[in-house]
Amino acid sequence: MLIAGSRRPGLDRISIIDPSTEQVIGSVAKASAADLDEALAAAEAGFRFWKREATAKRAEVLIRAASLLRERIDEIATDLTREQGRVLAQSRLEIALCAETFEWFAGEALRNYGRILPARIAGARQMVVPEPIGPVVALTPWNFPALLAARKIAPAIAAGCSVILKPAEETPACAFALGQALLDAGLPKEVLSIVFGDPGQISSHLIDSAVIRKITFTGSVPVGKLLAAQAGRHAKPCTLELGGHAPVIVAEDADVAAAAAISAIGKTRNAGQVCTSPTRFYVQQRIRDEFVERFAANLNGITVGDGLDPSSDMGALANERRLLAMQDIVNDARSRGAEVVTGGNRIGNRGYFFQPTLLTSVAGDALAMQTEPFGPIAIVSTFDDLDEGIALANQSPVGLAGYAFTRSAGTAVRLQEELEVGMVGINSFAVSHTEAPFGGVKDSGYGYEGGLEGFAGYVHHKYVNHVGG
Structure with missing residues (x-):
C-alpha cells in the first residue's frame, strides 16, 4: 500500500500471477480497516491544503509526472505485461497515454474558468466560482490498470481533490508507478493514497465515510449498481463506466x-x-x-x-x-x-x-x-x-x-x-x-472520463451574489 507517502507492507498478502507462465511473480499488501482509516485521514488533510494550492502548481506537478512516466516507460510497461499479459507494444502505448492524460488535464486545470453574471442591481457582483468536489475514491480494474487509474487521478488532482485509489490486486505495479511519479514530481504525500485488498470491504468502508465526497468506478454492471446504491444512501455523486457489448x-x-x-x-x-x-x-x-x-x-x-x-x-x-x-x-x-x-x-x-x-x-x-x-x-x-x-x-x-x-x-x-x-x-x-468524453448510456453507466466533461465531474460550481462593500 501507499498511504500518506509511505509504503506499507500490510499483515496479509495477495499473490500476483504472470498470466503467460502461471507463476507467482510477487505479492501485494491487503489493507486492514485501520489502514483505510489512515488513508481517509490523509485524504481529508490533503484536501484541505491541496484545494487552496495554486492551479499552476497543480498543473506543474502533473506535467512533471508525465515527463517521469516517459522516462520510466520501459520498466513500467514490462511490469504491466508481466502482470496483465498483453503484448509489450500495447503496454508501452498505455503508459504513453497516461503521460498524455496527465498533461491534458494539467492544461484543463488552467482552463477551469468561473464566470461573472450580469448583476440584477447596481453595485452587486454575481459570480459562479468552480471549486473541487472533495476527497475522491477511485476504483479501477485490471484490463487497463495504468490508463484507467490515470483518467481518474489526473482530473481529480488537477481540480484540487485528494484521491484514494483502489486498483485491482492482480496488476498493482502500474498504480505504484503512477503514484511514485506524482510524488517524485512534488505531489504532497497526503493527496494520493493507494490501497489493495477485499473489494467489497474497501468500497463499503470508504464510501460510508463522511470524508469521501465522490466515487468513480470502472467495472462490471452488477458491481457498479451496488456501488451506486451505496453511494446513493449518502447522496454522493458517482461516475460509472460499466462496460459494454x-x-x-x-x-x-x-x-x-x-x-x-x-x-x-x-x-x-x-x-x-x-x-x-x-x-x-x-x-x-x-x-x-x-x-x-x-x-x-x-x-x-x-x-x-x-x-x-x-x-x-x-x-x-x-x-x-x-x-x-x-x-x-x-x-x-x-x-x-x-x-x-x-x-x-x-x-x-x-x-x-x-x-x-x-x-x-x-x-x-x-x-x-x-x-x-x-x-x-x-x-x-x-x-x-x-x-x-x-x-x-x-x-x-x-x-x-x-x-x-x-x-x-x-x-x-x-x-x-x-x-x-x-x-x-x-x-x-x-x-x-484524451480530449474527448468517454462514457455510455443505459446499463453502461453515467458520467464521463476524458475531455472537459471528465474534468467537470470533479468540480462543483458555487454561486456567489455579493451586494455592497
Whole structure:
C-alpha cells in the first residue's frame, strides 16, 4: 500500500500471477480497516491544503509526472505485461497515454474558468466560482490498470481533490508507478493514497465515510449498481463506466477487405479485454460470406504468445477466470447450434492463452449474446436492411460503444444518430481519446472520463451574489 507517502507492507498478502507462465511473480499488501482509516485521514488533510494550492502548481506537478512516466516507460510497461499479459507494444502505448492524460488535464486545470453574471442591481457582483468536489475514491480494474487509474487521478488532482485509489490486486505495479511519479514530481504525500485488498470491504468502508465526497468506478454492471446504491444512501455523486457489448454494423457498401482486417486487429487488442471491444458484428446479407471468410483469415493470422516476445500480436488473457469464461461461452454457443468458424480453444496447457475465435449462427439466448465476452470472441449475424441492423444493435441493455463500416455519408449520419451508445466509430474502432468524453448510456453507466466533461465531474460550481462593500 501507499498511504500518506509511505509504503506499507500490510499483515496479509495477495499473490500476483504472470498470466503467460502461471507463476507467482510477487505479492501485494491487503489493507486492514485501520489502514483505510489512515488513508481517509490523509485524504481529508490533503484536501484541505491541496484545494487552496495554486492551479499552476497543480498543473506543474502533473506535467512533471508525465515527463517521469516517459522516462520510466520501459520498466513500467514490462511490469504491466508481466502482470496483465498483453503484448509489450500495447503496454508501452498505455503508459504513453497516461503521460498524455496527465498533461491534458494539467492544461484543463488552467482552463477551469468561473464566470461573472450580469448583476440584477447596481453595485452587486454575481459570480459562479468552480471549486473541487472533495476527497475522491477511485476504483479501477485490471484490463487497463495504468490508463484507467490515470483518467481518474489526473482530473481529480488537477481540480484540487485528494484521491484514494483502489486498483485491482492482480496488476498493482502500474498504480505504484503512477503514484511514485506524482510524488517524485512534488505531489504532497497526503493527496494520493493507494490501497489493495477485499473489494467489497474497501468500497463499503470508504464510501460510508463522511470524508469521501465522490466515487468513480470502472467495472462490471452488477458491481457498479451496488456501488451506486451505496453511494446513493449518502447522496454522493458517482461516475460509472460499466462496460459494454459493442455492436458493429457492416453495411453492404463497406470496404469488406478493410473492415475485416481492421476488425481482427480491434477484436484481439488486449486479447479482447476492452470494454469498447467490437463483439456483435451485424453484416448485411449480400456481403456476409465474404466478410466471414476474410475476418476468419485475418484472425488466423494473429500470432498469440508471451507478451514479452516481440513476435506476438496478442498475449495471454489476464487471469484463469477469463480463460474459463471463454471456454464456457464457446461451449454454450456450440450447444445451441452455433458454428465455430475459427478458434474456440485454449492454446497449450501453460499460460492463459486462447485462440482468436469467430462464431456464427449464434442463438439470441446464448451466453455470448447475453453477456460481454471480454475476450477474443467475435460473433457474426446478418441483417437485410438498415432498420433491422439498427434494431439488432440496440437490443442490448448496455450502450457504451458502437461501430459501423460504410462508404455512404447518409448511412454514417443515420447510424451516428440512431445507435444507442455513448460513442460511435465509423470505419474505425478508435473512440477513446484524451480530449474527448468517454462514457455510455443505459446499463453502461453515467458520467464521463476524458475531455472537459471528465474534468467537470470533479468540480462543483458555487454561486456567489455579493451586494455592497
